Amino acid sequence: MVALSKTIFKAYDIRGVIGSTLDAGIARKIGYAFGAAALAKGERQVAIGRDGRLSGPDLAAATAAGLQDAGVDVIDLGMVATPMLYFATNVLGTRSGIMVTGSHNPPDYNGFKMVLAGEAIHGQAIEALYHAIAAHDGSVAAQRGGYSTHDIRAAYIERIVGDVKLARPIKIAVDCGNGVAGAFAPELFRAMGAEVIELFCEVDGSFPNHHPDPAHPENLQDLIQCLASTDAEIGLAFDGDGDRLGVVTKDGQIIFPDRQMMLFAADVLARHPGAQILYDVKCTRHLGAWIAEHGGQPLMWKTGHSLVKAKLKETGAPLGGEMSGHIFWKDRWYGFDDGLYSGARLLELLTRVADPSALLNALPISSSTPELHLQLAEGENFALIDKLRQQAQFPGAERIVDIDGLRVEYADGFGLARSSNTTPVVVLRFEAETPLALERIQGQFRDVILAAKPDARLPF
Numbered sequence: 001m002v003a004l005s006k007t008i009f010k011a012y013d014i015r016g017v018i019g020s021t022l023d024a025g026i027a028r029k030i031g032y033a034f035g036a037a038a039l040a041k042g043e044r045q046v047a048i049g050r051d052g053r054l055s056g057p058d059l060a061a062a063t064a065a066g067l068q069d070a071g072v073d074v075i076d077l078g079m080v081a082t083p084m085l086y087f088a089t090n091v092l093g094t095r096s097g098i099m100v101t102g103s104h105n106p107p108d109y110n111g112f113k114m115v116l117a118g119e120a121i122h123g124q125a126i127e128a129l130y131h132a133i134a135a136h137d138g139s140v141a142a143q144r145g146g147y148s149t150h151d152i153r154a155a156y157i158e159r160i161v162g163d164v165k166l167a168r169p170i171k172i173a174v175d176c177g178n179g180v181a182g183a184f185a186p187e188l189f190r191a192m193g194a195e196v197i198e199l200f201c202e203v204d205g206s207f208p209n210h211h212p213d214p215a216h217p218e219n220l221q222d223l224i225q226c227l228a229s230t231d232a233e234i235g236l237a238f239d240g241d242g243d244r245l246g247v248v249t250k251d252g253q254i255i256f257p258d259r260q261m262m263l264f265a266a267d268v269l270a271r272h273p274g275a276q277i278l279y280d281v282k283c284t285r286h287l288g289a290w291i292a293e294h295g296g297q298p299l300m301w302k303t304g305h306s307l308v309k310a311k312l313k314e315t316g317a318p319l320g321g322e323m324s325g326h327i328f329w330k331d332r333w334y335g336f337d338d339g340l341y342s343g344a345r346l347l348e349l350l351t352r353v354a355d356p357s358a359l360l361n362a363l364p365i366s367s368s369t370p371e372l373h374l375q376l377a378e379g380e381n382f383a384l385i386d387k388l389r390q391q392a393q394f395p396g397a398e399r400i401v402d403i404d405g406l407r408v409e410y411a412d413g414f415g416l417a418r419s420s421n422t423t424p425v426v427v428l429r430f431e432a433e434t435p436l437a438l439e440r441i442q443g444q445f446r447d448v449i450l451a452a453k454p455d456a457r458l459p460f
Contacts, residue, residue, distance in 0.1 A: 002026055007378065008111070009130040011421030012122040012306035015102065015111030018055045022110060024062035030112060031066020031098070033132040035145070037125075038072055038096045041117040045094035047150075049077040049085035051101040051241040052180040052203035055110045060100045063112070064147060067098075071141030076149045079203070081180050081242030082113055083338035087159070088152050089115050090334045101180075101241040104213035105422075107206055113241075113305075119313070120336070122306035153184065161191045163332055164344040167351040173232040175199040175223040177212030181242035185340055189236075194347060197232050199223060212239050214246020215324050217254055217370060224252040234356050236343045243305070244325030245339040247346065249357035256370075258283035259363045260342070261321040262290045263349055268319045268331045269296045278311055278320030278328070280304075281404045282371065282429050285414055286364040302404035304421055305337050323371070323429070366413065367438045368431035372459040373420075374449070381419040381426050384453055388417060392448035408444075412437040415445045428460065 002023040008016035014030060016022030038046055046067050050056035056079070064074045077088055085099040095118040102109040114121050172194050176182035182201030189196050199222055200209045210219045214237035223235040227250050237246035247255040258279065265277045269291070277291045280303040288298035301311050305326045312320045318331040326337035333341055350356035376384065385405050394400065394408045401407040405418025405427075413432025420427050428445065432438035442460050449456050 004029065004133060006130055009126050012120070012126070012304040013111055013113045013422075014126065014129075015105060015109060015422055018108050018110055022059075024058050027059040027062035027100075028066035028069070029133045029136070030129065031063040032070045032136065032140070033129045034098060034114060034116070035067040035070025035072035036132060037116060037129065039070065043072075043094065043096045043117050045073045045075060045096070047075045047077055047085060047088040047092060047094050047097040049080040049082070049088070049097070049099050051082070051099070052079060052178070052183070052205050053102050053107065053110050054205035056100050056205070059110055063098055063100060068145040068147060069140040070145065071143055072145040074145060074147045076147065077152050078149065079180060079183065080152060081184055081340060083243050083336060083340060084152050084156050084184070086115060086336040086338070087156050087334065088150070089118070091155065092150065092152075099241070103241050104211070104215070104239045104244075120306040120309040122304065122310065157184070157188050157191055160188060160341060160344050164192065164348050166193045166347055169193055169195065170234070170347060170351050170356070171195040171197070171232045172347070173197040173199060173223055173226045173230065173235040174201065175220070175226075175235065175237040176201045177210055177219060177237070177240065178202060178204040178207050179212035179238060179240035179242065181238035181340060184242070185236070185238060185343065188340055188344065189347065192344060192347065197226060197230055199226055207240075214239060214244060215371060220246055220248055220254055223248050228252060234350060236346070238339050238343075239325065242339050243337045245327065245342040245346070246325060247360070249360050251357055251361070253357070253361055255360045255363070256323065257321055257325045257327065258287050258323050259360070259365065260346065261287055261319075261327065262363050263360070264319055264321070264327065264342075264345065265291050265296060266294045267349055269294045272318045272331065276315050276317040278308060278315065278317050280308060280322040281401060281407045281416060281418060282323030282427070283321070284364075284366065284368065284431055285409070286366065290364065300401065300403070303418065309336060366431045366433055367435050369429055369438075369460065372428040374426040374428060374456060374459055376424045376426065378424045381424050384426055384449070385417065385419045387452045388448060391452060394444055394448070408441075410437070410441060413441050415441045417445060417449070430460070
């Protein structure tokens with residue numbers, strides 16, 4: 001029996017290690033606390049789903065039991081991609097849902113992404129669940145909630161196919177890394193009229209081929225090989241629960257999400273002139289300028305799917321995106337992040353041109369690093385960023401954005417250090433106009449981090 005640990009209650013979801021900080025007992029308590037919170041908002045039904053992880057069936061069943069203990073009716077969607085759970089909360093008459101998913105974490109992790117009365121909960125709302133569990137005396141509702149199952153697959157695919165249209169046939173390669181997207185992505189894109197080469201689309205929670213996280217280039221090498229050796233025009237990759245998209249061109253270039261956002265922003269702004277477009281602190285310097293050039297208002301915001309979703313709702317922006325691959329669509333969609341839908345919208349745009357790779361490769365680009373991780377002990381990540389905020393000096397910087405960690409902008413590039421909200425890591429990213437400028441900016445960050453923590457093992 002695992003003891004309740006506050007460490008699993010993260011900034012925008014709940015995440016733990018099976019058998020160590022998370023098990024069915026904890027899942028049942030989370031279900032109960034969430035059910036009570038739903039009832040307090042007048043919500044009588046909660047949809048649940050799970051990804052393809054091996055621990056998913058047990059945790060989902062326990063979560064459902066906890067929700068029923070609280071007196072809430074459960075609609076169980078079974079195994080779905082995370083965006084399909086979000087979709088259900090928009091179309092099934094319930095505005096609340098829990099997705100049992102470990103996202104892109106290692107196989108022994110699992111967790112919960114939650115929507116409460118139409119809001120993706122984060123921060124204090126997640127902390128409140130912890131306190132509710134800690135204070136709960138074990139009593140259950142006099143009237144247990146009901147339980148039903150629902151297959152959302154057809155409605156989800158039909159909704160996209162009915163709206164997103166390919167201008168011409170296209171052959172694509174799809175790599176799902178044995179994550180849950182494999183159960184739906186090939187079917188969706190075929191229904192749209194694409195020809196699909198499948199890579200690792202069999203759902204397997206042990207992830208035997210490569211990790212399902214398209215943010216890291218090593219996980220895209222199979223897709224790059226496939227494009228080189230077949231007549232597929234473009235490659236799409238998905239993370240473990242299907243809410244993030246990776247893109248690879250015919251010539252093996254990785255189109256990171258901040259550049260995907262340029263294409264999406266130009267399209268959305270053609271219909272919503274003057275609209276705000278959101279993006280997170282990890283994105284390229286070119287994105288803000290691109291949005292402005294295309295008649296939009298760029299708005300930089302904190303990293304985190306729940307945080308961007310909340311800001312999107314607050315601002316009414318039709319589009320938001322994160323460097324990690326979460327793209328949030330309010331234009332023609334419901335305002336949540338959806339890797340499968342993003343893939344569909346990308347294909348809609350790419351089929352309007354003869355050479356999709358040329359269109360993507362022409363998007364502005366600088367010398368940049370992928371996301372780099374400084375590994376630390378639990379809790380050290382926040383302490384280090386606080387120390388840098390107080391002490392670090394960045395000579396030559398034009399501005400320092402501190403909405404989420406430190407993003408230091410120079411005339412010829414930027415450096416970012418921010419604390420991960422899910423693991424004890426400081427996330428670093430660098431971009432510059434020249435390799436020399438990149439080196440200079442990294443050197444400055446190296447100096448200030450080592451001054452604050454001399455034993456830090458830097459990843460650059």
